[in-house]
Amino acid sequence: MLKMKTAGHTISMALLAAGCLLPFVAIGGDTPVDYDIIPRELADNAVLLRERALLDNLSVDIVESITTEVGPRRVGTEGDRRAIAWAEAKFRELGFDRVWTEEVPVEYGWIRGEASAEIVSPYPHNIVMTALGYSVGTHGDLVGEIVEFADFEALEAVPEGDSLNGKIAFVSYSMADFVPAPGASRMSGYGKGTQARGRGHVAAAKRGAAAIIIRSVGTDNNRYAHTGSGYGYEEGVKKIPAAAISPPDAILIQNMLKRGKPVVVKMNLTSEITGPVKGANVIGEMTGRSDSDNYLVLGAHLDSWDEGTGAIDDGAGVGSMMAAAALIGQMEQRPRRSIRVLLFAAEEIGLVGAQAYLAANKENLDRHLLGAEVDGGGGRAHTMISGVGEASVQVMREMHKLIAPLGIAWSDANDANGASDMGVLGRAGMPALNLQQNSNDYFMYHHTPNDTFDKIIPEDMRYLTAAYATLFYLAAELDVDFRK
């Protein structure tokens, strides 16, 4: 019986006495945890790894490194090329056994150019605008009267035709004011906002509009516009400029419209769609000691939007996943199975790197035993959701016990597909797990100039990293088939 228990508390107390552990270990409870599947020694090692990770700043240092030494890295730009070189060098520096890149061709490139805008009447104001990804430019000043739509549905409700001729459609939907349905998360408000961001320009063009502007999809009220989306024009529909304005400027326009006066905006975007560009997925492997051809995969995306330095989106993912694997790599011996960190290219323009990865690795998909991705900032995880075969749910529950002391709850849903890029592999059949995070900050900063290193909360990053290190160490040692 004792063999099947982890003396989690006993270890904690001993380490605490030795000054090695933070007091929160006590959250684990006062009694040893029972395990039916995880051997005691393995669980003990996982506890030690978890506790070491909580004291290790590597994940934060990695975010500091990529945001300082690289900065913005949209696919196809000089910054993206520097990011690829940075990632290869960083994997090597951290002791990964194998490091390689896989090219990701991207059909179009894009030059952001400059964006400027002003309200011409009834009251002149400069406003803050940014082009949405892969928008065409305005080719000089574009001047038009604003027609407001509460959301994408309201725009789509207008019959196709020419009713918006010469006008600028303005979708004023506010993610900040969206109240999710009971049980739903903030993400549902994001999803609603991204409809106009991703397809508003097509809908507006079909109704004759000269351009579309949207209130930024975010939860903040800072005077930044949130960019987003990426090449989404429709064949046969006029390509009109698409831009986001800052929340305060959206409110300003709405307050002018309330006065019953026509609001006229002048905007100028010098953005431009170009020919094909190339990105690369960068992969680092800690090679398994005995079953090296099967691997666990930790994902994040290497690219970022081009206005901030990509700290929370997705430097936090890069930092936590690289660090989780590196911390496992610092243990006495490599785990049985390999652990791969996949840094995807071109996530921001529609999971392009992940799709390229799947196409190139389709035959090896069965060797991807379990995957997870961090693409929701550096906040702490609060809930673990598995997405595995029924037969292995029980082992997932046991693995969860080792991260429960980090304040992470268990969900019975077992419907995880893998977040973001990893969802491409998850939907193709790869077993996955998701750690849902506190992403309250995320939607305040992401896709804006304000996504910078200072937004990272180091303690939270250490918690997040510790959770992934613990889970993936266990998954790499256990002889479990997670397949559905």
Place this chain on the structure above:
Amino acid sequence: MLKMKTAGHTISMALLAAGCLLPFVAIGGDTPVDYDIIPRELADNAVLLRERALLDNLSVDIVESITTEVGPRRVGTEGDRRAIAWAEAKFRELGFDRVWTEEVPVEYGWIRGEASAEIVSPYPHNIVMTALGYSVGTHGDLVGEIVEFADFEALEAVPEGDSLNGKIAFVSYSMADFVPAPGASRMSGYGKGTQARGRGHVAAAKRGAAAIIIRSVGTDNNRYAHTGSGYGYEEGVKKIPAAAISPPDAILIQNMLKRGKPVVVKMNLTSEITGPVKGANVIGEMTGRSDSDNYLVLGAHLDSWDEGTGAIDDGAGVGSMMAAAALIGQMEQRPRRSIRVLLFAAEEIGLVGAQAYLAANKENLDRHLLGAEVDGGGGRAHTMISGVGEASVQVMREMHKLIAPLGIAWSDANDANGASDMGVLGRAGMPALNLQQNSNDYFMYHHTPNDTFDKIIPEDMRYLTAAYATLFYLAAELDVDFRK
């Protein structure tokens, strides 16, 4: 005895029953308040005024109006001229009995122009920079190596000479990280920051620097630079460009410097000092019914910096002070004494409008019976400090009892001079009172593009306005000499 009491509670209960009062009136306590000086009827009226003000959105509407219909209004700009016209019209609309302007000549004007900057090496990054007020331009790209100073004192500790030749001095002092001495407020951290903002360019020039940049003086970590100061070059010292960078970019540069590599910045400011300009103090008066030649003065400044729309700095002051007087004006009869709202010109460049006002009104200073100013945002007041003659402290204490239910404490200091512009008059001898406010938000937004209407918290503005309306109604009715 009853005559000398205000049945505050009794009134409250009756009004509450009638659906007129918010429940917080009960904060006033369960027993009638004793007064030695304030007659009961007057106190009763003051309570009614206070409660009405708490339900009245006028102060917020005024901020919405000036930020929407005018926006940025730096002295000498088109926006400032529109603000003057707006203020005159608004006073009239609100029923002020007399409205006039007093011209304020300003020795120099200034064109902000554009500011752009990038880190050239060791890692290229665009950074967010703004010119400090009245900085000269760079006349093309200015490229220099960064030399960091922890604060203004560290810069001044360098012997004058040419040790910074060709370099860009960088004062990295962070108001956000400043810990005030026990008992001191956040303002002490602001004061420390404004040393480099106001005089850093002179100190740096005396040591040969080609330019100076400072970490923005603010408590936020948004990617905005806070502008500030205003014409401060010294005769005989080279005029070098002076700019602020955003906190995240200051941290970025510091992180690069930590790597031991030279950091080279390229900056380009097209700002320009021009010839003289004109502003105007705009004054509205609710004329007293019997002692109209003596007046209470409520102050705020009409000008703003030019990047946001001047909502918290100082739209909140304009809104609360105009509304407080207007609410008094809506009472059955005018108070005995006059109440004047003074909207000062050119505060942001060094209290220029207030000095002009004092010069023009020196002979009437004795008629300014009591003054106060709001220039700390729209937050609630938490402490009342008088600055009056000993003989009238007791009446101030009684006046305070009428605003105590708003959550405002009394301070015995009696050393108030009047905030901001009003301090010019206070230091010249005018009796004053200060309501210290919660200004936590203020230093996050002020002097940035982010100072916009959405930052106003309506409920807080109503509390603030109610306090001033109550106090100045009482002061206008009481036959008290507040002089020191």
